[in-house]
Each structure stands twice: as structure tokens, then as C-alpha cells.
Amino acid sequence: MGRHKQFDPDAALAAALDVFRRQGFEGASLTDLTNAMGIQRPSLYAAFGSKEELFQKALERYREQCPVFGASICAQTSARSVAERLLYGAADQQTDDANPPGCLITLGAVLCSDEHSSVRQLLADARQETQEALQSRFERARAEGELTIDADPASLARYLMAVVHGMAVMAASGASRAALRDVATFALRAWPTNAPSHVGMEAETSPA
Structure with a gap:
């Protein structure tokens, strides 16, 4: 044989x-x-x-290949640069021509039935892990005086994650990289500090 x-x-x-x-x-x-x-x-x-x-x-x-949802995203030198890296990195990654548009963690189980609730939970846990890491990083930034004392780290983390997930839906619907980067720029106007930009529109394209 x-x-x-x-x-x-x-x-x-x-x-x-x-x-x-x-x-x-x-x-x-x-x-x-x-x-x-x-x-x-x-x-x-x-x-x-x-x-x-x-x-x-x-x-x-x-997640290993996706810096937006990896632990390294919170290793930036300032909370502002974390937010920039997250948003601009998501815009670049979600529109990378080498891969399907959008984000697996956002869209992978959107339409899952109750039969596969464990898969939905798996992805929800991945999203929650990133949100908690962002919140912890912003709490440190507030303690160090980079963010104002009345800044809410939990709300900031939720806000950024909501924007990233919305961008994934846009990308899956055919939105361009320029359109998603425009969303990122607009979202950063709500940032509660006048700290200088470290990444901005010149952010290096993130691999998917």
C-alpha cells in the first residue's frame, strides 16, 4: 500500500x-x-x-500575526501613541491587500448560532483581553500624569475598541485604507490630552 x-x-x-x-x-x-x-x-x-x-x-x-490585538500594542512610550498605533494600525491591517478585509476577531463569529456560542465567547474573550490591556495602560498613564485625573481609562479603552470594531465592518464592506485612516484621525480628536503625536498619519503599515 x-x-x-x-x-x-x-x-x-x-x-x-x-x-x-x-x-x-x-x-x-x-x-x-x-x-x-x-x-x-x-x-x-x-x-x-x-x-x-x-x-x-x-x-x-x-493574534500572533496581528499587532493591533497583541500585547505589544501597549508597549508604546505614551498612552496617546498607544491609541494612534491601535487605530492607524487597524486601518492598515484591515485593508491589507494580501489578506481578506476586516478583522477575524471582530467578524469571525458575528453570525454564529447558539449552537456555537463557545466560538462567540472565544472571540469575545480575545476582544476583552485587549480592552483590559488598554485600560491598564491608560490607568498607568493617568497615575503618571500623562492623562488628566478626570480621564476615565475604562471609557477610553471601550471607545477605542468600538472604533476599531466599526472600522473592521467598514473594511469588510469595501472601505478604503484612506477612509479608515480618516476615521482614526477623527476619533483621536476626542483624546483627553494635548500630548504630542508619536505615530499619526505617518504610522508604519502594520502586517496582518
């Missing part, structure tokens, strides 16, 4: 991530996934477990 064709799990996971980004969790059928990954269902189950486990692994890969 002939030997089974070997496959590269890393390349297969990258292919699965692309399918999930384009079609969401429920929209991506097992046939879509196995065709893109170049494997049969038994190999998918053996290497990655269930479809939900595959999605979780793809989400982990996405």
Missing part, C-alpha cells in the same frame, strides 16, 4: 486561517477547509481536533 501524503501543519493552519477570515466560523464548511488545507477530514481531525479546535488554533495564529 502507498504511504499517505505528508502535509505541513503550519501551512495547513495558515490556509485554514485564510478560510476563516473570508467566511467566518459557520460559513467555513469542512469541505472548504480541507480543500484549502490540501488534506482529508481524517488528517484534519488527527492534526487539529475538531473544527472548533482548528478555529481556536487559527485564532491564536492570527
Whole structure:
């Protein structure tokens, strides 16, 4: 008997991530996934477990590649630069021609049924983790005097995340990078400090 064709799990996971980004969790059928990954269902189950486990692994890969939702976003030198990096980085990433438009964390399970509530929760947890990291960074900025004492770190974090998620919907609907960067610029007008800009419109394009 002939030997089974070997496959590269890393390349297969990258292919699965692309399918999930384009079609969401429920929209991506097992046939879509196995065709893109170049494997049969038994190999998918053996290497990655269930479809939900595959999605979780793809989400982990996405977050590794996605600086907007990574821990490094809060490593900027000021709270203002964190906000700029987040917004302009999201605009660039969500409109990168090399990848499907929008954001997996925002759109990946928008239409999931109750049957897959665990997938919705997985993405909600990812969003919440980023929001909490932003809030913690802004609390430090307020304690250090960069933000005024009456600035609300929790509200700032929620505001920025709401803008980022709205931009993802716009990108998925065909909005251009220029349009999303315009949204980012407008959103930053609400920033509660006159601290100088560190990223601004010249922000380096973020990889997806």
C-alpha cells in the first residue's frame, strides 16, 4: 500500500486561517477547509481536533500575526501613541491587500448560532483581553500624569475598541485604507490630552 501524503501543519493552519477570515466560523464548511488545507477530514481531525479546535488554533495564529490585538500594542512610550498605533494600525491591517478585509476577531463569529456560542465567547474573550490591556495602560498613564485625573481609562479603552470594531465592518464592506485612516484621525480628536503625536498619519503599515 502507498504511504499517505505528508502535509505541513503550519501551512495547513495558515490556509485554514485564510478560510476563516473570508467566511467566518459557520460559513467555513469542512469541505472548504480541507480543500484549502490540501488534506482529508481524517488528517484534519488527527492534526487539529475538531473544527472548533482548528478555529481556536487559527485564532491564536492570527493574534500572533496581528499587532493591533497583541500585547505589544501597549508597549508604546505614551498612552496617546498607544491609541494612534491601535487605530492607524487597524486601518492598515484591515485593508491589507494580501489578506481578506476586516478583522477575524471582530467578524469571525458575528453570525454564529447558539449552537456555537463557545466560538462567540472565544472571540469575545480575545476582544476583552485587549480592552483590559488598554485600560491598564491608560490607568498607568493617568497615575503618571500623562492623562488628566478626570480621564476615565475604562471609557477610553471601550471607545477605542468600538472604533476599531466599526472600522473592521467598514473594511469588510469595501472601505478604503484612506477612509479608515480618516476615521482614526477623527476619533483621536476626542483624546483627553494635548500630548504630542508619536505615530499619526505617518504610522508604519502594520502586517496582518
